[in-house]
Amino acid sequence: MSRAVCPGSFDPVTHGHLDIVSRASKLFDEVVVAVGVNASKNRLFTAEERMEMLREACAGFGNVRVAGFTGLLTDFCSEQGIAAIVKGLRAVSDFDYELQMAQMNASLAPIETVFVPTAPEYSFLASSLVKEVAALGGDVSGLVPPAVLERLLARLAERAAGQA
Numbered sequence: 096m097s098r099a100v101c102p103g104s105f106d107p108v109t110h111g112h113l114d115i116v117s118r119a120s121k122l123f124d125e126v127v128v129a130v131g132v133n134a135s136k137n138r139l140f141t142a143e144e145r146m147e148m149l150r151e152a153c154a155g156f157g158n159v160r161v162a163g164f165t166g167l168l169t170d171f172c173s174e175q176g177i178a179a180i181v182k183g184l185r186a187v188s189d190f191d192y193e194l195q196m197a198q199m200n201a202s203l204a205p206i207e208t209v210f211v212p213t214a215p216e217y218s219f220l221a222s223s224l225v226k227e228v229a230a231l232g233g234d235v236s237g238l239v240p241p242a243v244l245e246r247l248l249a250r251l252a253e254r255a256a257g258q259a
Contacts, residue, residue, distance in 0.1 A: 099123040099179040099209070102168050104131050105145045106138045107243050108152050109225055111217035115183035118211055120156045123179065128153060129171060132163045139226055139250055152240045169204035180208045185218045226251075 101116050105128075119126045128149050132142040140148070142163050149161045164171040168180065180200060182193050190210070197208035213220075220238060229235045230251050236244055 096124040097122075097179070098125045098127065098175070098177045099181050100127045100129045100168070100172055100175070100177045101181045102129040102131060102164075104136070104138065104222070105149055106140055106222050107145070107225065107239060107247050108149050109217070109220050109222055109239050109243075110237075111183065111185075111213055111220035112222075113152055113240070114214050114217055115181065115211055116153060116159060117156065119181040119209075120159050122181075122209070124158060126156070126159045126181070127175060127177060128159060128161045129168070130161065130163045131168075132165045139254075140246070144246070148240075148243050148246060151242050167203065169200050169206060172206050173204055178206060180206060182208060182210055183213045184210050185213045185220070230255075 099119055099122070101119055103112065105112060116126060116128055130142055130145050130149065138145070146161050146163055153159045153161060162175075171177070172180065180197070182197075184190050184193060193208070193210065200206055200208060225235050225238050226247070229247055235247070239247065
């Protein structure tokens, strides 16, 4: 069975992320969406919240599961029997960074990285931009799943109320 991982922080998950997961699910028998759990990083959502949102957003894919991981992605892949990392590329600048990461990962474990170009309609999309635009009152409803939008707006409102 061919198994791949789509790693990320997914803070929050966007339609761009889901596009890559959907396309990976057609290429591999199983896809693990792996949420990086790093307590030292300041995230809008906890790791468990991000995994919950991903489980809901990926529920329609029969061969996709969500898991959290700490430490090296290559260790997670070895433990899970995963042979490929799937990464979405938005621009040439992504490729420069991701190629270096792919080569480092290959030096650590027998794992291949598969690059999937982002669909043009999502080429500008980044979780950080979604959070920033939403925090400033912009409409991000077309960029994230409805359940994610609801949680995003609620969390931003909580944060704004806490600062008032």
